[in-house]
Amino acid sequence: MSGTVLTRTALGAVGVALGLYGAWLTLSRQTTAQIVSTVQYLVGGVVLNDVLIAAAALVVGVLVTRGLPAVVRAPVVVGAVVLGSTTLLAVPVLLSYGRKPDNLTLLDRDFVGGWWVFAGVVVACVAVAVVVRVRRGAGGSEPA
Amino acid sequence: MTSTLPTQLPGPTPEHFTSRLRSPAVAARVGLWLGLSFGVCFLTGLLSHYAQNTSQPIPFPTSPSWGYRVTQGLHVITGTAAVPLLLVKLWTVYPRLFERPPSLRVRQLLVTGLERVSILALVASSIFMLVSGLTNTASWYVWHFGFRAAHYGVAWVAIGSLLVHIAVKLPVIREALLGDVDDTHSHDRATAVDQGVMSRRALLRTTWLASGTAVVLTAGATVPWLRTVSVFGIRSGDGPQGIPVNRTARAAGLGDDELGDSWRLTVTNGDQSVSLSRADLAGMTQRTETLPIACVEGWSANGDWTGVRMSDVLALVGADPESDVTVSSIQQNGPYYTVNTLQKNFTGDDRTLLALRLNGKELDPDHGYPCRLIAPNRPGVLQTKWLGSIEVQA
Structure with a gap:
């Protein structure tokens, strides 16, 4: 057991040291305005997840469990996790605010069109999974 | 009296969350892959930062010529793959946000408080790294911090707080990873008994699927054979003479x-x-x-x-x-x-x-x-x- 305590103590101490080094880097290499912006984004990210995304997940959970028949639920949740998480990480390209009129090689795809195609594929996969589950005899012991 | 006060505070408590999917057994497994992604991201990021340093006590190697292409491609790919992993990880542990300190004794408050601070640092820095990284790849400079300084500095905070988190949770992580994923006795909350819409294994498979999909949809910007399916890739690979451009002559003010x-x-x-x-x-x-x-x-x-x-x-x-x-x-x-x-x-x-x-x-x-x-x-x-x-x- 003492080996574990030693490992945990060492890990924790190294972690604290690296974290403080990072805080010092962040504070010492930026102007006050840049530090304020950094803190805004650090806090904003936590609010984004702990309030908005968490609440959205709760709402989706309630809608799925109260509003959908049992046989449909698991495929819909799989589809929602895949489509929801990839859509979230694609927000910068979907909005494409980084496009520049003089540079046609940057963000040079129809991202929104691509999203619709991808969303269509996800919906089709969910539909196929639902049909398969219904044919197998609904809500078997091991959901897909 | 004081020791029962915390549980009387208003608002949700962890016991209000009843899904057995929100379990350390799931969190540890997703966390393992998330930790590995962050590790790869951190090391490849350090390498990239060092390669751009003017002063290099150990010379950055010139070979293999494709080395930086691979490490920086890996940096962005693992960061992208981490988004679904982080979302699911945070979802599984969300009830803990509403935990009350077990007592109001000073020592207990101090220990709980320190752990809470390390978790706050970990969550905030993790989200910051992924958001700043992804917006930067899309040239969406929406923030006012210095990207290089902030992305580098906060990376150390993320990896440091991750190590602290692992140190605090090591016994739980070990038992969860060695035990059965469906085990509900060791670390689950007593109220986490709802079957939910899928099994824990299915949730894990869904998470890997989402993570893999994220990679396939974006990696075409650096992996040529993925170009056609990477509908969210920042570059199609087209450009003058078959190579994309970051800064045009016009943007540089040159005619x-x-x-x-x-x-x-x-x-x-x-x-x-x-x-x-x-x-x-x-x-x-x-x-x-x-x-x-x-x-x-x-x-x-x-x-x-x-x-x-x-x-x-x-x-x-x-x-x-x-x-x-x-x-x-x-x-x-x-x-x-x-x-x-x-x-x-x-x-x-x-x-x-x-x-x-x-x-x-x-x-x-x-x-x-x-x-x-x-x-x-x-x-x-x-x-x-x-x-x-x-x-x-x-």
């Missing part, structure tokens, strides 16, 4: 006046100096090298570059082929990297060229016409375009 016949490259070594026209450079021995342009933003592409060896040009001013040199672009008021240092192991490498041509044709102005630097295993941001001067450092 025919600057890039025409009056253009000269000044090469200086102490009091020796030569001024070379494009015709002078074209008259020297030409070499062709296949080298990648690999951007910090994670996109990359291979090109056949033709031009003069850096060492041949340095010989004109009597400089050692292996000399630290200052490379400057002619663009005015450019970003910090328009004047940068090329270390001596790069100048001495035969593959380092002052390129005049790309893929068999004269360089496009957007690729740095009349002349640009191209060196093996070097971040794209330091492959200086529209060269103006090369100065051997004293």
Whole structure:
């Protein structure tokens, strides 16, 4: 057991040291305005997840469990996790605010069109999974 | 009395969350892969940061020429893959946000408080890293912090708080990973008994699927054979002469006046100096090298570059082929990297060229016409375009 305590103590101490080094880097290499912006984004990210995304997940959970028949639920949740998480990480390209009129090689795809195609594929996969589950005899012991 | 007070505070408590999917058994398994992603992201990020440092006590290697292409591609790919992992991880542990300290004794409050602070640092820095990284790859500079300084500094906070988190949770992590994923007795909350819509194994498979899908949908910017399916890739790979562009000649404020016949490259070594026209450079021995342009933003592409060896040009001013040199672009008021240092192991490498041509044709102005630097295993941001001067450092 003492080996574990030693490992945990060492890990924790190294972690604290690296974290403080990072805080010092962040504070010492930026102007006050840049530090304020950094803190805004650090806090904003936590609010984004702990309030908005968490609440959205709760709402989706309630809608799925109260509003959908049992046989449909698991495929819909799989589809929602895949489509929801990839859509979230694609927000910068979907909005494409980084496009520049003089540079046609940057963000040079129809991202929104691509999203619709991808969303269509996800919906089709969910539909196929639902049909398969219904044919197998609904809500078997091991959901897909 | 004091020891029961915390549970009487209003608001949700962990017991309100009843899904058995929100379990340490799931969190530990997703966390393992999330931790590995962060580890790869951190190490490849350190490498990229070091490659851009002017002073390198240990010289950044010139080989393999595709090294930076792979490590920086991996950096962006693992960061992207981490998004679904982080979302699911945070979802599984969400009830803990509403936990109350077990008692109001000072020592207990202190221990709980410190752990809470480390978790806050971990969550905030993790989200910050992924959001700043993803917006930066899409050239969406929506924030006002210095990207390089903040993304680098906060990375250390993320990895440090991750180590603290692992240290605190090590016994739970070990038992969860060694035990059965469906075990509900060891660490689950007593109220987490709802079957939910799927099994824990199914939730894990869903998470891997989402993570893998995220990679496939974006990695085409650096993995050519994924281009057609990467509908969220920041670059299709198209561009003048088959290579994408980050900064155009127009954006750099350069037109025919600057890039025409009056253009000269000044090469200086102490009091020796030569001024070379494009015709002078074209008259020297030409070499062709296949080298990648690999951007910090994670996109990359291979090109056949033709031009003069850096060492041949340095010989004109009597400089050692292996000399630290200052490379400057002619663009005015450019970003910090328009004047940068090329270390001596790069100048001495035969593959380092002052390129005049790309893929068999004269360089496009957007690729740095009349002349640009191209060196093996070097971040794209330091492959200086529209060269103006090369100065051997004293």
